[in-house]
Amino acid sequence: EFTKRAFLNGRLDLAQAEAVMDLIQARSETGMRVALEQLRGRLSEELGQIREGLLRLLVEVEAGVDFTEEGITFISPDALGNGVQKVSERIGHLINTAAEGRIVREGITAVLAGRPNVGKSSLLNALVRADRAIVADLPGTTRDVLEEFVNIRGLPVRLLDTAGLRQSLDVVEREGVRRSHEALDRADLILAILDRSMPLAAEDRQLLAQAQKKACVVVLNKSDLPAMWEPGEIGPCSAVVMTSAMSGGGLEDLRDAIRAAVLKQGLEATEGIMITHLRHQTALLGAMESLDHVRNSLAQQMPPECIALDLRAAINAIGEIIGETTIDEVLDRIFQEFCVGK
Numbered sequence: 013e014f015t016k017r018a019f020l021n022g023r024l025d026l027a028q029a030e031a032v033m034d035l036i037q038a039r040s041e042t043g044m045r046v047a048l049e050q051l052r053g054r055l056s057e058e059l060g061q062i063r064e065g066l067l068r069l070l071v072e073v074e075a076g077v078d079f080t081e082e083g084i085t086f087i088s089p090d091a092l093g094n095g096v097q098k099v100s101e102r103i104g105h106l107i108n109t110a111a112e113g114r115i116v117r118e119g120i121t122a123v124l125a126g127r128p129n130v131g132k133s134s135l136l137n138a139l140v141r142a143d144r145a146i147v148a149d150l151p152g153t154t155r156d157v158l159e160e161f162v163n164i165r166g167l168p169v170r171l172l173d174t175a176g177l178r179q180s181l182d183v184v185e186r187e188g189v190r191r192s193h194e195a196l197d198r199a200d201l202i203l204a205i206l207d208r209s210m211p212l213a214a215e216d217r218q219l220l221a222q223a224q225k226k227a228c229v230v231v232l233n234k235s236d237l238p239a240m241w242e243p244g245e246i247g248p249c250s251a252v253v254m255t256s257a258m259s260g261g262g263l264e265d266l267r268d269a270i271r272a273a274v275l276k277q278g279l280e281a282t283e284g285i286m287i288t289h290l291r292h293q294t295a296l297l298g299a300m301e302s303l304d305h306v307r308n309s310l311a312q313q314m315p316p317e318c319i320a321l322d323l324r325a326a327i328n329a330i331g332e333i334i335g336e337t338t339i340d341e342v343l344d345r346i347f348q349e350f351c352v353g354k
């Protein structure tokens with residue numbers, strides 16, 4: 013209620029009002045920091061400048077509309093094209109932050125996968141700093157997917173421990189392995205665990221091949237034991253970390269690698285100016301499309317009326333994000349989500 017009133021009174025724009033909700037629901041420090049920056053208006057400021065830029069172009073184009081017959085133009089097609097290009101670049105930059113924005117707000121699912129006995133459950137316990145998963149010398153200890161939520165370097169991570177990947181005759185274990193593969197398919201990040209104290213096996217190579225298709229960190233565990241092979245033997249990988257779940261060695265490197273593997277752009281550069289809502293992303297894509305139309309119209313020397321129409325559509329799309337042009341129904345839906353915020 014308070015937030016809605018603040019919006020209606022014009023003290024907060026819509027993106028800021030949404031940031032209030034994000035702040036309440038933030039699942040990590042990073043998510044909270046981004047929400048706070050948005051509440052302070054960093055995103056709104058950028059959107060306001062984009063909208064202002066488009067408005068200025070629109071004014072020029074509209075001024076020309078009344079004089080088309082006389083052949084007077086107020087802005088040259090080249091200047092208009094340049095203006096549109098500049099604004100498109102800024103919008104494109106925002107759209108590019110959306111994938112990481114989603115990660116910051118919602119977190120990721122990371123799966124610990126590998127052959128039996130490599131130390132997956134031990135690593136889960138070490139990362140959550142608690143004795144959650146059963147650890148035993150016996151290969152095939154974990155049968156089901158186990159889920160724990162951890163905060164890794166400010167990122168909310170849903171960490172899955174899975175059954176060791178191998179061919180088995182045991183029905184229960186086979187079902188466990190099937191679930192491991194399911195978890196691998198759905199994961200945002202694969203932590204491919206290898207035991208460096210044992211020879212590399214076909215299952216290890218299979219897992220590495222599968223992991224390369226997604227964001228992944230290759231973890232060479234049991235580094236406290238004598239190594240049977242060199243890291244070079246597994247071929248080129250994006251990120252390799254050596255750990256010992258037993259002694260705790262390398263765990264800080266693993267945390268760094270997890271964050272780096274999913275947040276490639278380096279959050280520090282974009283923090284605050286980041287798209288964290290699908291609604292915003294959709295609106296920006298809509299604005300982008302309208303600007304593409306403007307470019308096409310310019311290329312085909314269409315009348316300024318057409319160009320003005322598409323410019324106006326782009327302005328409205330940007331306005332929707334900050335709530336300048338948002339219809340009541342959408343507003344109601346957004347504020348309905350504030351069930352905790354009252």
Ligand SMILES: Nc1nc2c(ncn2[C@@H]2O[C@H](COP(=O)(O)OP(=O)(O)OP(=O)(O)O)[C@@H](O)[C@H]2O)c(=O)[nH]1
Nearest residue numbers: 128129130131132133134152153154176234256257
């Ligand atoms: N020396 C050493 N032993 C480890 C390390 N990590 C795990 N172990 C031992 O390896 C054995 C298997 O560990 P788990 O964590 O149960 O292995 P897992 O990959 O979960 O095995 P499954 O559930 O059977 O697939 C246990 O005896 C652990 O104590 C390590 O870094 N160094």
Ligand SMILES: [Mg+2]
Nearest residue numbers: 132133153154
């Ligand atoms: Mg296990």
